Amino acid sequence: MLKTAKSKAEEQFAATQKKDQKALHERDQARQKSAEHTAKLRALRLAKEAADKEQKDNG
Secondary structure, eight states, X not given: OOOOHXXXXXXXXXXXXXXXXXXXXXXXXXXXXXXXXXXXXXXXXXXXXXXXXXXXXXX
């Protein structure tokens, strides 16, 4: 059975949309992972600064 040009175009469009959605999802996951890593490092830095300040105040 031959496909019409319209159906071929629709298939290509759907494939492109699916590919774009996947890329967007992967980019969002990477961005989320980076944000979590940054938050963890910030929390560690703040805890260290608080401990250093407490040590300085006590001794």
